[in-house]
Amino acid sequence: MYDFEVDRVAEEILRRGVKRVLLQFPEGLRGRALSIVKRLSERVDAEFLVSGDPCYGACDLPLWQGRSLGVDLIVHYGHSPMMEETNPPVLYVEARAEMDVEEVVRRAVPLLGGAKVVGLASTVQHLSQLRRAERILSEEGKEVRVGGRSGRVTYPGQVLGCDYSSPLSVAGEVEVFLFIGGGSFHPLGLSLATEKDVVTADPYTGKVGRIGEKDRMRVAKRRWATISAARQAERFGIIMGLKAGQRRPTAVRALKGKLEEEGKEVLLLCMEEVNFENLANFTEIEAFIETACPRIAIDGIEGLRQPLLTGEEALVMLGELDWGEVWRATFGGIRWTWE
Ligand code: SF4
Missing domain, CATH: 3.40.50.11850 (Diphthamide synthesis DPH1/DPH2 domain 2)
Known part of the structure; x- marks a missing residue:
């Protein structure tokens, strides 16, 4: 159903003289990992390792894992190129669907x-x-x-x-x-x-x-209620994503400064996996702001007691961004820094 471009990957491995390769698949493509490794192994003499950690997008490359494993190349399946000039280098295989629409x-x-x-x-x-x-x-x-x-x-x-x-x-x-x-x-x-x-x-x-409009309103009402709840908080946890394409250190520091100017206490949290298990025990924190991936907050974390905002929603809470602009600011493709 998908084009895994086995010949192109094999040619790249040969051309680069690669000896050890780390393959990374998003959840939906993992069912093909074994057969792809088999097909590649028939074509080239290299060691193939497969990342078993979650992979949410091209922002989520296993770079430090690749370095610690001493691989010469990462092959990332399922997304188009996002980060260039990485160490180790990354070959993107988009895995285009072969289906008639x-x-x-x-x-x-x-x-x-x-x-x-x-x-x-x-x-x-x-x-x-x-x-x-x-x-x-x-x-x-x-x-x-x-x-x-x-x-x-x-x-x-x-x-x-x-x-x-x-x-x-x-x-x-x-x-x-x-x-x-x-x-x-x-x-x-x-x-x-x-x-x-x-x-x-x-x-x-x-x-x-x-x-339609009803679906948008349902999300907007939920997000507005979350922003209103966060306004009551005095102690904030700002989450800085550690995934390669989710880091926003400048935005995190700018946001910390803005909250502190308002007299709030701020804890900077650095994490790869933003989930309930990793947040639940920060019991002093009254509201979280995550700057890693906007969809984590917008889609919500089940069971989390505290409100969880995106960085843009935090700016709305602080009166620095109009609510009418929040979606465009969130999804507009701007690598926001708020400098
Ligand atoms: S930041 Fe989130 S939505 Fe964007 S590519 Fe990464 S996982 Fe996907």
């Missing part, structure tokens, strides 16, 4: 309603099918807009869970977006970022749906 796109067309101008967006897995989707929509009398490459994304029309700058760039011309891809994580982010309805076409399940 025609049927599910045709099924999604009625949900676009009377919209004349439709924006198209997808994750990297289905980007090669955007042209096909565009042709189908044109046949249905729609004008199509695809945003350019920008922010942290590599390709036109591509989205990441933290970066919708590509579709945002055309949102002003678009009545509704059509998102091609699996699950609700990305289309919900797209709808929040652009404040437009998003029709979903899931090529894995064949299901179609529509995310």
